[in-house]
Amino acid sequence: MMAIHPTAIVDPGAQLDSSVEVGAYTLIGPHVTIGAGTKVGPHCVIEGHTSIGRDNRFFQFGSIGAANQDKKYAGEPTRLVIGDRNTVREFCTLNIGTVQDRGETTVGDDNWIMAYCHLAHDCVIGNQNVLANGVTFAGHVTVGDWVTIGGLTGILQRMHIGDHAMIGFQAHVAQDVPPFMTVDGNPLAARAVNVVGLKRRDFSAERVGVIRQVYKLLYRSGHTLDEARAAIEGLRGTEGGAADGDIDTMLTFLAASTRGIVR
Structure with missing residues (x-):
């Protein structure tokens, strides 16, 4: 049986698998789809044209699928698509895409997204990535697989980050980061190969x-x-x-x- 707290508001148009759990005071909009085994904590808002896969965990106070922060946005039905087995911690904001780009913000599988992270419009996040607390993506950023990004890092729009890269704490990413590299600082500098990873x-x-x-x-x-x-x-x-x-x-x-x- 679906476990929806009596104080949660789930629009009748939303499509939730029967095994989904929804916490107290959470709001889920009419264009939301949530797959089996996903758990949504209390005080979350999931809205927009948002598709969420299996076995994800959303902690309390998240804003998922809200309108993007692009001033050109005029209400177009763009999307947020989230894969399977992701963990999204407290106070994260994941926005929908824009028609000026691919129309979709995408998060893959098995990502670990810590508190206060922001994924702006049209970002593409691969699989098995770790985003520490307070990582902020501007729009149109692409991240590969197995990337680790240190806390309080800011990433400029349209940057690409390659597979297996590691970005240190409080970095300012204003250039593309090649695969396998460890980088940090402001200005950003390459330090070594991500050997430990x-x-x-x-x-x-x-x-x-x-x-x-x-x-x-x-x-x-x-x-x-x-x-x-x-x-x-x-x-x-x-x-x-x-x-x-x-x-x-x-x-x-x-x-x-x-x-x-x-x-």
């Missing part, structure tokens, strides 16, 4: 070794970016090709960057 994800010593070489070519060789990309391409086959997929990940990211990478 890679080892926790069972990257072999051979893969980590090649990624260290990639870091040196990007940040310690004195190469221009184009020269560094060519040199990274030359690492294919190193250690029996163990890191060729990681080289592909890096080169694809560098080729797609339009805002400039942190250097």
Whole structure:
């Protein structure tokens, strides 16, 4: 049986799986869909055209699916789509998209989103990411998978953050962050490879070794970016090709960057 607190208000048009739990004084709007096993805490507002998957946990005082904070927004039926098994802690705000971009803000699976985080319109958040308290995304930000972002970090609009990157506490992200890198500061600077994170994800010593070489070519060789990309391409086959997929990940990211990478 669906466990909805008697003080919660769920619009009859909302589609909630029979196993969804809804806490006291929570409001759920008519265009909301919530999948099996999801738990919504007290004093939450879930509105807009919002689709939520399975086994998510929303703690109290969240604002999910509210109108975006773009002054051009004129009430278009844009969306927020959230995947499965995400944890969203207290006082987080996740907004719908805009018609000026993809019309959708997207959160993948298995993300850990701590208190007071803000995901603005048209952001795309991948899977298995950790956003510490107070991380703030401007609009149109793209985050890959397995990224860790330190508390009170601000991320400028249209930034891209690559897979397995780590961003330190209170950073100012105004350039794209390549995969596998550890960055921090204001101005932002690349410090090293995210070795601890890679080892926790069972990257072999051979893969980590090649990624260290990639870091040196990007940040310690004195190469221009184009020269560094060519040199990274030359690492294919190193250690029996163990890191060729990681080289592909890096080169694809560098080729797609339009805002400039942190250097």
